[in-house]
Amino acid sequence: MDAVSAPPPAAVEIVALTKRYAAGAQPAVDQIDLRIASGSYCCLLGPSGCGKSTTLRMVAGHESVSAGDILLDNRNITNLPAAARGTAMMFQSFALFPHLSALDNVAFSLKMKSVAKAERHRRAKNLLERVAMGHLAERKPAELSGGQQQRVALARALITEPRVLLLDEPLSALDPFLRIQMRAELRRWQKELGLTFIHVTHSQEEAMALADTMVVMNHGLIEQVGSPHQVYNHPASEFVARFMGGHNVFALNDGLVAVRNDHMRIAPSTGEAGDMGVPAHVTDIEYQGTYVLIGLRLTGERPERSGVSVLLSEQTFLSRPYEVGDSVRLSWSETDARALGPGATRPGEPGNGSAASRPAPMAALAAMAA
Numbered sequence: 001m002d003a004v005s006a007p008p009p010a011a012v013e014i015v016a017l018t019k020r021y022a023a024g025a026q027p028a029v030d031q032i033d034l035r036i037a038s039g040s041y042c043c044l045l046g047p048s049g050c051g052k053s054t055t056l057r058m059v060a061g062h063e064s065v066s067a068g069d070i071l072l073d074n075r076n077i078t079n080l081p082a083a084a085r086g087t088a089m090m091f092q093s094f095a096l097f098p099h100l101s102a103l104d105n106v107a108f109s110l111k112m113k114s115v116a117k118a119e120r121h122r123r124a125k126n127l128l129e130r131v132a133m134g135h136l137a138e139r140k141p142a143e144l145s146g147g148q149q150q151r152v153a154l155a156r157a158l159i160t161e162p163r164v165l166l167l168d169e170p171l172s173a174l175d176p177f178l179r180i181q182m183r184a185e186l187r188r189w190q191k192e193l194g195l196t197f198i199h200v201t202h203s204q205e206e207a208m209a210l211a212d213t214m215v216v217m218n219h220g221l222i223e224q225v226g227s228p229h230q231v232y233n234h235p236a237s238e239f240v241a242r243f244m245g246g247h248n249v250f251a252l253n254d255g256l257v258a259v260r261n262d263h264m265r266i267a268p269s270t271g272e273a274g275d276m277g278v279p280a281h282v283t284d285i286e287y288q289g290t291y292v293l294i295g296l297r298l299t300g301e302r303p304e305r306s307g308v309s310v311l312l313s314e315q316t317f318l319s320r321p322y323e324v325g326d327s328v329r330l331s332w333s334e335t336d337a338r339a340l341g342p343g344a345t346r347p348g349e350p351g352n353g354s355a356a357s358r359p360a361p362m363a364a365l366a367a368m369a370a
Ligand SMILES: Nc1ncnc2c1ncn2[C@@H]1O[C@H](COP(=O)(O)OP(=O)(O)OP(=O)(O)O)[C@@H](O)[C@H]1O
Pocket: 021, 028, 046, 047, 048, 049, 050, 051, 052, 053, 054, 055, 202
């Protein structure tokens, strides 16, 4: 393989990693394979219970592995104790000791390693300065804002000089405004430090904003791995399209397709659209400022599949407003329809998009998109 096509070195490689909490139970993580490039920001994303925290905890060494391997820079760390792996973890609530100052919180793990007081304070002070917290080193966590506590938690994780920083929902305890501010800081720190970050979140928006690589999980399996742009513009399966949001899923003769709601066309049924396109009616209209989100139901589609949306610019909407109850026709350009694959399946199980599980195709859609 030449230098151009060689993949970047994998900081973390996960091979057939499996976690079964109880014998006979469905695995929480089921034989997943994943390579995370050195120095990249990776987000593990998925709904509650999909196995993302279990995966992170196995990499951290806080959870035993049922089967498979975890490699860090080609070193097998699967059975090493957490402290010997070269990873560090930053938790949701930051888990700072309330009775210790910021400085002592950061220095804590060096104390556990019997590093002399002067040396551990020097190193802790250095790190606090690096995250712009040097001037608040003597404060207790309760005397710090959420964002400041996060910086202390980061400094505390970094004091062990990890190669990989593991972050479990690190922003979820913050209010929405601070969350956006701190996610920009996390991204900046990751670039500055040049470390590999693996960040667990259930928020699509957070993963899109932060990740070089997004890993979308569902039921202990990986549905898709790719850049935010790849995942958003080419969802691999119906699950990914629906989970990412902003997409409509349509059943055509040759399978399911996803169409972004800002790529949809909408026209009144009575206008020039005539009987072209898919009939639907408007169920709600949400003014979002720059955009207007129109909620619709497809005519004659099963209830669980009939909900779709169209996102129009404010200007487009105002030039031709719709009202709840309006009958419309929906269409899209063929180049905006993304064919969806069957999604991740366990060995021996049929695909989610197999003919048996797929809904009956909508003849009108098929004719229109052909
Ligand atoms: N200690 C445990 N004992 C038994 N089952 C567990 C344990 N921890 C997690 N599970 C189960 O494993 C599955 C995956 O859980 P996990 O916490 O990894 O999911 P998650 O995607 O991180 O969810 P969340 O976003 O809610 O934290 C779930 O079905 C969960 O109930």
